[in-house]
Amino acid sequence: MLLPVVLIGSAGVLLFGYLYRLTKPQKSDPPCPGSDPIIGSFRYLERPLYRFMSERFARDHLVLFFLGPTRMYYLNSYAAFREAMVDNAEALSGRVTQKPIELLIGSNGGLVGTDGELWKQYRRFTLHTLRDFGLGRRGAEHCISLEAEELCSEIATRGGSEAIDVNLVLGRSVSNVICQLVFGSRLASDNPEFERILDAFNEFTANPRFQEENFKALAFLPISSRCTPLMRLLLKLPGMQGIIEKMNYLLDFCQQQVEAHAAEMPEAGFSEARDYIEAHLKHQQLNQQTDDNGADLFTNKRLGMAILDLFLAGTETTTTTLRWALIYMLANPRVASKVREEIRQHLGVQGRVCMADKAKLHYTMATLEEVQRLASLVTNGLTHRVTADIQVAGYKIPANSYMMYNMYYIHRDPDQFPEPDCFKPERYLDSESRFQASQRLIQFGAGKRACLGESLARMELFIFFVSLMQRFDFRLETDDCSASGGGKIVDQATRAQALLDYVDPEHLLVLIRHLPSYKLEFTEL
Numbered sequence: 068m069l070l071p072v073v074l075i076g077s078a079g080v081l082l083f084g085y086l087y088r089l090t091k092p093q094k095s096d097p098p099c100p101g102s103d104p105i106i107g108s109f110r111y112l113e114r115p116l117y118r119f120m121s122e123r124f125a126r127d128h129l130v131l132f133f134l135g136p137t138r139m140y141y142l143n144s145y146a147a148f149r150e151a152m153v154d155n156a157e158a159l160s161g162r163v164t165q166k167p168i169e170l171l172i173g174s175n176g177g178l179v180g181t182d183g184e185l186w187k188q189y190r191r192f193t194l195h196t197l198r199d200f201g202l203g204r205r206g207a208e209h210c211i212s213l214e215a216e217e218l219c220s221e222i223a224t225r226g227g228s229e230a231i232d233v234n235l236v237l238g239r240s241v242s243n244v245i246c247q248l249v250f251g252s253r254l255a256s257d258n259p260e261f262e263r264i265l266d267a268f269n270e271f272t273a274n275p276r277f278q279e280e281n282f283k284a285l286a287f288l289p290i291s292s293r294c295t296p297l298m299r300l301l302l303k304l305p306g307m308q309g310i311i312e313k314m315n316y317l318l319d320f321c322q323q324q325v326e327a328h329a330a331e332m333p334e335a336g337f338s339e340a341r342d343y344i345e346a347h348l349k350h351q352q353l354n355q356q357t358d359d360n361g362a363d364l365f366t367n368k369r370l371g372m373a374i375l376d377l378f379l380a381g382t383e384t385t386t387t388t389l390r391w392a393l394i395y396m397l398a399n400p401r402v403a404s405k406v407r408e409e410i411r412q413h414l415g416v417q418g419r420v421c422m423a424d425k426a427k428l429h430y431t432m433a434t435l436e437e438v439q440r441l442a443s444l445v446t447n448g449l450t451h452r453v454t455a456d457i458q459v460a461g462y463k464i465p466a467n468s469y470m471m472y473n474m475y476y477i478h479r480d481p482d483q484f485p486e487p488d489c490f491k492p493e494r495y496l497d498s499e500s501r502f503q504a505s506q507r508l509i510q511f512g513a514g515k516r517a518c519l520g521e522s523l524a525r526m527e528l529f530i531f532f533v534s535l536m537q538r539f540d541f542r543l544e545t546d547d548c549s550a551s552g553g554g555k556i557v558d559q560a561t562r563a564q565a566l567l568d569y570v571d572p573e574h575l576l577v578l579i580r581h582l583p584s585y586k587l588e589f590t591e592l
């Protein structure tokens with residue numbers, strides 16, 4: 068009787084000792100806010116994380132905290148960010164395991180959450196396909212220009228009589244661009260269901276719980292990924308249920324689109340693919356015929372997951388940046404009138420906007436750059452898994468630890484951006500007032516996992532922003548400013564030099580730096 072008790076007791080002590088050591092920072096580690104045995108640093112992290120790291124570790128390039136036994140390295144300076152993401156790009160190309168997704172839907176997949184061969188193949192296929200549809204050439208540009216015209220005429224028609232919720236109209240226009248590339252139609256306008264779908268997408272990316280749950284999941288991962296019953300149990304926790312329901316709803320929607328396309332596919336396959344889904348189905352068919360390497364990687368289920376990722380990564384980000392752009396124009400009327408003057412001088416009042424206009428609109432380009440710096444949209448970046456032992460900022464980082472970065476603080480480094488909270492497009496103008504892009508802005512990340520939609524996003528931001536500024540003046544709807552929070556934003560902005568930082572302090576982490584909803588009254592110029 069005594070022997071089993073002693074054995075179990077000793078095993079317990081050994082396990083505790085092992086976990087204790089795993090959650091204890093060593094002398095050779097970067098600074099750490101604190102860590103409790105077994106559970107790690109949760110108690111020491113303050114909200115929002117990017118602000119806590121900027122204030123508490125202002126002078127540190129790299130910070131370490133523990134999520135249970137999982138090591139999370141936080142890049143807190145541009146130098147450390149570059150050293151990790153660019154100089155060690157291959158080792159930083161990992162993501163968190165997809166075991167939970169596999170358990171839930173029976174397959175891994177997508178563009179954002181996978182790594183290894185599956186991710187490489189899908190990323191390459193997606194980049195090629197989007198390029199074939201005119202990313203960087205005329206196709207996508209033409210489609211964005213048309214959407215911008217639709218947007219302006221809707222605002223011109225409705226704007227005379229009512230204040231407009233810009234999130235809704237911008238969200239629809241931005242979604243239509245991806246809808247056309249992926250589905251080959253303007254589903255966001257044509258399908259009455261789409262507003263619900265858009266809401267679900269927004270909630271998914273903007274939901275701070277998503278990030279919190281992600282952290283908790285990381286804390287359990289070393290054990291749960293080796294123990295399927297425990298993983299199943301964790302997925303049943305109340306916090307996870309809402310996220311899972313939303314994900315299933317969105318995946319069902321994407322899968323329906325795939326099936327509708329597949330049903331229309333001629334037996335000989337599509338001769339020329341008109342959208343992403345057709346290109347994928349064609350690719351699958353070719354792979355099967357040639358029995359190519361990696362043929363079994365491309366499946367209908369994974370196609371649905373890739374589409375979901377294109378929407379998740381590509382709609383809310385672009386829409387929210389545009390909303391920041393408009394609110395910054397309200398807070399900085401002098402900048403807004405210079406932008407309008409430049410646009411009207413070069414393009415006139417109605418001329419259609421195209422990417423070639425970038426070369427003429429130096430001040431406008433600088434303004435958009437400054438919007439993106441201050442918006443710092445994906446505040447903590449996305450989580451990367453380190454796939455091999457590396458060295459960053461003089462510290463050894465072991466394989467299979469994780470890494471995030473402080474986009475917010477890197478964009479506000481006073482040595483690089485003097486008076487960092489001030490809105491100053493002049494930062495990006497040379498002595499002849501020509502636009503010079505900053506090498507220090509990391510709004511799209513960098514390295515192997517840099518944003519896959521960067522060119523598309525830049526096109527959308529430019530064409531939508533210039534079109535709106537060219538045609539309209541706008542102001543916040545006065546009546547429900549306090550209800551919408553809009554009044555507070557501009558008030559804060561004018562008093563505190565554009566300190567437009569509306570983040571609910573209750574949120575530990577924020578995936579996308581959000582704005583409260585606001586309505587604008589538009590006047591056609």
Ligand code: HEM
Nearest residue numbers: 178179380381384385388445449511512516518519520524
């Ligand atoms: C202003 C708009 C946008 C911003 C600020 C933005 C920002 C980012 C950032 C910071 C990342 C993570 C990089 C990292 O892992 O370190 C990312 C990844 C990604 N973005 Fe964007 N993005 C934008 C628009 C788009 C658009 C329009 C698309 C789709 C067409 C898109 C598709 C993706 C994808 C698929 C990834 C994952 C790439 C990978 O893991 O290999 N993004 N984006």
